[in-house]
Amino acid sequence: MEFNLRGNKVEVLRSVTDAETGEAKFERVTVLRADTLRLNETLRANCTEEELAEIQGWIKRNKAKAALRGEYAAVTLAEQMDLAGHWLARAEPASAAKIREEVRAAWRVLRKALNATEKRATRRNKKKQGQGPGA
Numbered sequence: 001m002e003f004n005l006r007g008n009k010v011e012v013l014r015s016v017t018d019a020e021t022g023e024a025k026f027e028r029v030t031v032l033r034a035d036t037l038r039l040n041e042t043l044r045a046n047c048t049e050e051e052l053a054e055i056q057g058w059i060k061r062n063k064a065k066a067a068l069r070g071e072y073a074a075v076t077l078a079e080q081m082d083l084a085g086h087w088l089a090r091a092e093p094a095s096a097a098k099i100r101e102e103v104r105a106a107w108r109v110l111r112k113a114l115n116a117t118e119k120r121a122t123r124r125n126k127k128k129q130g131q132g133p134g135a
Contacts, residue, residue, distance in 0.1 A: 001013065001014060001015075001029075001051060001054050001055060001058070002014075002015070002026060003058055003062075005034060007034075008033060008034045008035060009031045009032065009033060009034055010031065010032040010033075010034050010037065011028055011031055012028070012029045012030050012031070012032060012043065012055060013026040013027065013028055013029065014026065014027050014029050014047075014051070029042075029043060029046050029047060029051075030042045030043045030046065037059045037062060037063065039052070039055065039056070039059075043055065077110075084103070
């Protein structure tokens with residue numbers, strides 16, 4: 001099996017041998033959504049148990065890699081922000097303008113996540129101390 005990432009989709013391809021020419025070629029089995037990576041009925045109907053196991057293994061590895069990329073991004077974020085700040089301070093205005101809105105949008109998402117994380121931590125601490133709801 002081969003997996004090709006195309007935007008928000010993953011093509012699942014199977015290697016087959018052409019009966020007339022004897023050459024190997026790929027046929028598309030199905031397309032999965034890259035954001036969910038769930039097996040669909042088309043895939044289940046068109047694959048052998050071995051192929052399904054291979055696909056599920058690929059999905060598991062892909063999800064594990066995505067989790068690691070997210071963790072790495074989080075633990076190196078402060079350093080990256082520092083580097084970006086130094087670069088932006090010296091950058092030409094035209095260069096900085098190209099990324100300004102993109103950075104602001106990402107910052108809004110990050111700030112929202114940080115606030116939510118802080119609220120969850122505060123609720124857990126209050127609950128542990130017997131002060132919060134459900135205590």
